[in-house]
Amino acid sequence: MKAESFEKIVDHALADRQLQVALDRGTTRGVNARLLAMSETTDAQALRHQARLARERALNQLPELLEQLERNIIANGGHVLWARDAAELNQHVLTICRQHNVRRVVKGKSMVTEETALNHALEQEGIDVVESDLGEYIIQLAGETPSHIVFPMLHKTKEATAQLLHDKLGMPLTDQPEAMTRFVRGVMRQKYLQADLGISGVNFAIAETGTIATVENEGNNRLSISAPPVHVAVMGLEKVIATWEDYAVLVQLLARSATGQRMTVYNNLISGPRRPDEPDGPEAFYLIILDNGRSRILASEYAESLACIRCGACLNACPVYQNIGGHAYGWVYPGPIGSIITPLLRGPLTAPKLPYASSLCGACQAACPVEINIPDMLLKLRRDLVQAGDPSLGWRLGMKGWAVAFKSPMLYRLGGRIAGWLTRVLARGKGHLRWLPPPFNGWTAHRDFPAFGTPSFRERYLRRFKGQPHDSKKP
Amino acid sequence: MQLAAYQRLPPVGEYNLYRRRMLPLPGMAKRVAYFVTCIADTVFPEIGEAAFEVLARAGVTPEFPLGQTCCGQPAFNAGFTDEARQVAEHFVEVFAGYEAIVTPSGSCASMVKHYYPALFRGHPRQADALHIAARTYELTEYLVDVLGVRDLGVALPRPTRAAIHDACHGYRGLGIARQPRLLLSHVRNLTLVEMVGHDQCCGFGGLFAIKMSAISGAMLRDKLAAIQDADCDLVITGDASCMMHINGGLSRAGSPKRVVHIAQVLAGALK
Numbered sequence: 072m073k074a075e076s077f078e079k080i081v082d083h084a085l086a087d088r089q090l091q092v093a094l095d096r097g098t099t100r101g102v103n104a105r106l107l108a109m110s111e112t113t114d115a116q117a118l119r120h121q122a123r124l125a126r127e128r129a130l131n132q133l134p135e136l137l138e139q140l141e142r143n144i145i146a147n148g149g150h151v152l153w154a155r156d157a158a159e160l161n162q163h164v165l166t167i168c169r170q171h172n173v174r175r176v177v178k179g180k181s182m183v184t185e186e187t188a189l190n191h192a193l194e195q196e197g198i199d200v201v202e203s204d205l206g207e208y209i210i211q212l213a214g215e216t217p218s219h220i221v222f223p224m225l226h227k228t229k230e231a232t233a234q235l236l237h238d239k240l241g242m243p244l245t246d247q248p249e250a251m252t253r254f255v256r257g258v259m260r261q262k263y264l265q266a267d268l269g270i271s272g273v274n275f276a277i278a279e280t281g282t283i284a285t286v287e288n289e290g291n292n293r294l295s296i297s298a299p300p301v302h303v304a305v306m307g308l309e310k311v312i313a314t315w316e317d318y319a320v321l322v323q324l325l326a327r328s329a330t331g332q333r334m335t336v337y338n339n340l341i342s343g344p345r346r347p348d349e350p351d352g353p354e355a356f357y358l359i360i361l362d363n364g365r366s367r368i369l370a371s372e373y374a375e376s377l378a379c380i381r382c383g384a385c386l387n388a389c390p391v392y393q394n395i396g397g398h399a400y401g402w403v404y405p406g407p408i409g410s411i412i413t414p415l416l417r418g419p420l421t422a423p424k425l426p427y428a429s430s431l432c433g434a435c436q437a438a439c440p441v442e443i444n445i446p447d448m449l450l451k452l453r454r455d456l457v458q459a460g461d462p463s464l465g466w467r468l469g470m471k472g473w474a475v476a477f478k479s480p481m482l483y484r485l486g487g488r489i490a491g492w493l494t495r496v497l498a499r500g501k502g503h504l505r506w507l508p509p510p511f512n513g514w515t516a517h518r519d520f521p522a523f524g525t526p527s528f529r530e531r532y533l534r535r536f537k538g539q540p541h542d543s544k545k546p
Numbered sequence: 547m548q549l550a551a552y553q554r555l556p557p558v559g560e561y562n563l564y565r566r567r568m569l570p571l572p573g574m575a576k577r578v579a580y581f582v583t584c585i586a587d588t589v590f591p592e593i594g595e596a597a598f599e600v601l602a603r604a605g606v607t608p609e610f611p612l613g614q615t616c617c618g619q620p621a622f623n624a625g626f627t628d629e630a631r632q633v634a635e636h637f638v639e640v641f642a643g644y645e646a647i648v649t650p651s652g653s654c655a656s657m658v659k660h661y662y663p664a665l666f667r668g669h670p671r672q673a674d675a676l677h678i679a680a681r682t683y684e685l686t687e688y689l690v691d692v693l694g695v696r697d698l699g700v701a702l703p704r705p706t707r708a709a710i711h712d713a714c715h716g717y718r719g720l721g722i723a724r725q726p727r728l729l730l731s732h733v734r735n736l737t738l739v740e741m742v743g744h745d746q747c748c749g750f751g752g753l754f755a756i757k758m759s760a761i762s763g764a765m766l767r768d769k770l771a772a773i774q775d776a777d778c779d780l781v782i783t784g785d786a787s788c789m790m791h792i793n794g795g796l797s798r799a800g801s802p803k804r805v806v807h808i809a810q811v812l813a814g815a816l817k
């Protein structure tokens with residue numbers, strides 16, 4: 072994945088006090104807000120089911136919907152560009168910049184542009200990019216990357232953020248988030264007015280009218296896509312949905328799951344450039360639709376992962392994410408959904424640890440507004456890794472041996488007896504062991520291991536129930 | 547497929563057509579099998595015994611097929627599907643034909659219920675595997691939902707405040723939450739208290755605890771903190787594996803609190 076091993080990164084994250092405080096606060100707030108907002112609905116389960124169906128409907132007719140979207144956007148006076156991969160998307164944006172003589176870009180929150188590293192591509196061409204999302208802007212100031220798909224600076228405490236703003240922008244120190252927001256807004260708003268081009272992500276693209284929808288709470292995105300003369304929206308091709316009815320279901324679930332709001336403060340709906348009779352809005356509108364591996368996923372048994380609406384609920388709910396934070400996942404998409412789409416988008420062997428970084432507890436699936444079965448996909452990715460020969464020879468032989476022993480009642484009993492005897496010897500009468508040999512020392516690094524009870528249940532059963540009916544099949 | 551399954555039917559007498567179709571024969575004793583699980587057989591035989599005892603108390607003395615080993619979950623969860631299937635084939639061999647298979651583990655029950663159908667797709671024993679998947683129950687689920695048991699007439703030796711740790715696979719995989727609470731609410735001398743994060747994973751996750759030891763250890767610390775904060779003397783759970791994991795942490799931390807398996811409580815086996 073990268074020079075530093077996943078285990079090392081995890082160790083650093085676990086030892087980082089600031090990070091741990093930020094994670095505790097951020098994820099707890101996220102989980103509680105979602106639970107409260109979902110509990111207000113008359114039937115949360117029915118709503119989730121409806122949302123799931125809306126996403127399935129879209130994925131089942133994706134090519135048709137994308138073409139419909141394209142037709143309608145063009146009819147509305149916009150342009151549609153298709154990008155097979157990250158490089159092509161960035162190239163499209165650069166071409167547009169050249170056409171319109173763009174020097175300054177303001178960019179709203181968009182995970183897809185993180186995926187393609189668009190900022191970097193623009194900066195290399197000497198184009199100035201400023202993030203308009205408050206969190207993204209602060210992350211950009213710090214020279215970091217987002218650690219959460221909804222709260223990009225979830226890894227930072229408000230104290231650390233205040234210090235950063237003080238150091239970089241000379242903000243007077245405060246621990247009031249509102250005061251920080253006000254201060255940064257003052258700095259940022261200037262930049263939108265100077266920008267030649269605004270870039271935004273897309274939360275949903277409604278095919279029936281060719282409308283793109285974005286949600287936000289700061290109004291910055293709205294300003295940054297309506298003030299500059301050119302608006303470029305970028306989306307992964309899975310973002311399309313069929314109808315406004317589907318939008319109505321999905322948009323409220325997105326808000327409730329992501330931030331615990333009934334509705335986000337701003338719900339922007341853009342159907343094209345400014346019309347002749349309209350007072351403002353951009354003169355040109357482009358929609359870039361990115362594949363970058365998504366159509367391959369759609370054709371695979373992992374298609375369900377494309378139903379994701381990027382609400383971040385699974386991140387907050389995940390006890391692994393709660394402990395290691397987003398950066399440990401090594402790429403743009405962290406958390407449970409990241410553990411699935413990162414290997415899918417970039418190839419399974421680029422992130423061989425991620426599918427294993429889960430206890431399969433299912434908290435993600437329970438939190439997901441579109442009921443994505445993340446644990447099952449993690450299991451399938453593990454299977455793929457095994458088939459690709461990823462696990463070490465030791466593990467593979469171990470599993471082979473395990474299967475041989477556990478499909479034979481005789482070997483199973485013999486193994487149980489030997490293991491039981493060993494644990495009892497090593498426990499030396501204390502009932503538990505503090506140390507096990509590798510590879511089991513991973514266990515005893517953090518907890519004791521019990522000495523096996525004796526005799527086994529099977530033996531107890533035979534003693535007590537001799538002569539009574541039990542299975543006639545010979546063991 | 548259908549025909550092949552029919553041809554492989556064992557001689558009448560060992561088990562018969564009716565049972566294979568899930569129809570109980572009128573006036574005939576139910577054939578209920580007990581799957582003790584490998585961990586409650588070898589590591590915690592007292593749990594295996596307690597759960598058996600509870601079933602007997604509820605009026606269903608199950609058969610214990612002697613050839614049983616494991617459901618195959620350890621390999622399956624590690625991605626070793628072929629190895630898991632080999633062990634699952636043995637499981638199907640042993641448990642085919644029973645009307646119900648009851649096990650004191652939500653995790654093993656969910657392995658059989660959720661993953662056997664796919665594991666045996668197109669397999670010669672698919673029909674048996676599907677039958678088994680549909681007829682496997684976690685202990686409290688079987689007691690409450692199938693047998694209609696509420697009060698097992700047990701008491702704890704002294705007044706005890708207990709919190710429940712909802713083990714992940716039973717809780718989210720099988721929706722088991724109401725059943726243990728209902729059964730425990732009838733145990734004399736026991737007051738149930740809710741624990742913050744009662745449904746949060748303890749970090750066990752099978753080989754996860756070994757392969758991802760640091761993350762698993764951090765999750766365990768969160769769980770231990772929740773138990774420490776909870777106003778309880780005892781923690782009760784439905785899975786021996788989570789119990790082993792949390793107790794390993796409690797013992798390492800020198801805490802006096804312990805987790806017990808719900809079968810031990812319901813069998814009146816606590817001293």
Ligand code: SF4
Nearest residue numbers: 379380382383385439
């Ligand atoms: S997988 Fe589900 S919970 Fe996670 S971000 Fe996507 S929609 Fe939200």
